[in-house]
Amino acid sequence: MPADAKRRVLVVEDDDNIATALHYVVSREGMACDRIASGATALDHIRATRPDLVLLDIMLPEVSGYEICEGIRRDPVLAATRVLMMTARGSAQEQRRALALGADGFISKPFDLGTLRGEVWRLLSPAAG
Template sequence: MTTAHKILIADDEPNIVISLEYLLKREGYQVLVARDGQEALEAIAREHPDLVLLDVMMPHKTGFEVCQAVRTTPGIEATPILMLTARGRETDVAKGLALGANAYMTKPFSTRELVVKVAEMLGAAG
């Protein structure tokens, strides 16, 4: 029996966290939650999740800062990151990818689209 993939949701919007958590648990994933950038960074270092859903706009550290920190920290630098943001401008997408995000989704996104993307990324990682 394989263990469930561990996914960290890093987002400060409770409604988004609740719906993502429900959705991912229903798909059989183990879900962790961080409510700000600093918490996300600590959780990634401690838990070594298989995937991080990272919101760009968060208190303490932005998703961009978290992404950059993960990519430069030995031991967690290969953690797959899917950035979620309400800011869908090309420059934001380019910045996220340049800092090392593996993929990018703009809010609002369809839950189906997200589930497919998560499975795709975990498939590529595993």
């Protein structure tokens, strides 16, 4: 990645307050950030914009985050895209399912902003790839 290229993050979150907070955190870290609220359009948007990282809510209207994560991993063009899944139902079972479907990380809501920043940078580091 060229030194002047910004990392691109896509927030897929239907709760506007959470999406706004995520956008703020990512933007403050110097990354380009885009937001969408619908699971139905997420895969097409990811294919069109090719983000470096997707912050993906599990419980979305129309199509779940689990289904979107599966779609990313099945698509050879998108397979290397990093995915951080988020949910308010942060049980161990939810986390196991997310990671089994190919998520690179998992965070429970409400999340500490420092923890979120740490996860974003961990997933975008060259060692994570």
